[in-house]
Amino acid sequence: PPITSDPPEHKPAKQLLLPPFTPDAMKKLEPRVRAICNELIDEFIADGKCDAAARYTKHVPVRAIAHMLGIPESDGDLFITWIHDILELGIKDHETLMRAAEAMDRYFAEHIERRKKQPTDDLITTLMNARDKNGQPLHDEHVRGSLRLLLIAGIDTTWSAIGASLWHLARNPADRERLVREPSLMPSAVEELLRAYSPVTMAREVMKETSISGCPVKPGNMVLLSFPAANRDPAMFPDADKVVLDRKENRHAAFGLGIHRCVGSNLARMEMTVALEEWLKRIPDFRLDPAGKVTWSEGTVRGPRQLPVLFG
Numbered sequence: 001p002p003i004t005s006d007p008p009e010h011k012p013a014k015q016l017l018l019p020p021f022t023p024d025a026m027k028k029l030e031p032r033v034r035a036i037c038n039e040l041i042d043e044f045i046a047d048g049k050c051d052a053a054a055r056y057t058k059h060v061p062v063r064a065i066a067h068m069l070g071i072p073e074s075d076g077d078l079f080i081t082w083i084h085d086i087l088e089l090g091i092k093d094h095e096t097l098m099r100a101a102e103a104m105d106r107y108f109a110e111h112i113e114r115r116k117k118q119p120t121d122d123l124i125t126t127l128m129n130a131r132d133k134n135g136q137p138l139h140d141e142h143v144r145g146s147l148r149l150l151l152i153a154g155i156d157t158t159w160s161a162i163g164a165s166l167w168h169l170a171r172n173p174a175d176r177e178r179l180v181r182e183p184s185l186m187p188s189a190v191e192e193l194l195r196a197y198s199p200v201t202m203a204r205e206v207m208k209e210t211s212i213s214g215c216p217v218k219p220g221n222m223v224l225l226s227f228p229a230a231n232r233d234p235a236m237f238p239d240a241d242k243v244v245l246d247r248k249e250n251r252h253a254a255f256g257l258g259i260h261r262c263v264g265s266n267l268a269r270m271e272m273t274v275a276l277e278e279w280l281k282r283i284p285d286f287r288l289d290p291a292g293k294v295t296w297s298e299g300t301v302r303g304p305r306q307l308p309v310l311f312g
Contacts, residue, residue: 050309052304062076161254163305168243171288227254
């Protein structure tokens, strides 16, 4: 919950998750995210090259969400493995998906039990202290489900968006130089990069027979909602296939639409902004490594999984 919930259960489940993700909450988290970015850059900047996906983009949201949840940032490799198993391998291998989901469930069950004995000031305890619409504590299963959602939805999506943004800037020196020269452009640039390289496609189950643009759909069918395609719609965006860093009108769908719009959009925007700002401060001039190969993920979340770059 709430991503797999329908009304009327959906709204109260979602409202429980909103307070930790407000803009004010993100301002408090931002210094830690800036520190994480610089700690990561410190590890490879002297080399003059790196795989930006493996060494940077995937670790920023992993460590940020771990910090919010109050779980060890050093467990990041575990989270990365689970997400790979669920979102990529799990598409074709149900056993792998279930194994990873069960491992994640056990992991969070242990943390919940620990906090029952010794409460802490973090997102897990916040959910454990929450009350449903009847004033009752949430079942452990609900807490674990929400934590699994936050981990899965809060990591792969954002590391994909940061990676795609660095990929774009490595290939488009004019945009990169403009962002370095005009840092005040970053808010509109982040929105444009989200629009142009939306990382997420969602599916929903059809509940009643209907027709969409003349195509009949029946209950039990799954409908794939391609936010990336919507964000390249020329009827909605002039020069839809062109990245315009100072695009004024930008009502993109990168975070979804309607009641299931992403609960963590403020977190994703902040992480993207900080990750790009800190990278450009320290590595303003970089390009794709011609000796390496860029690879992209497969599945409903799309972003670079190998991103070899040269700098310095």
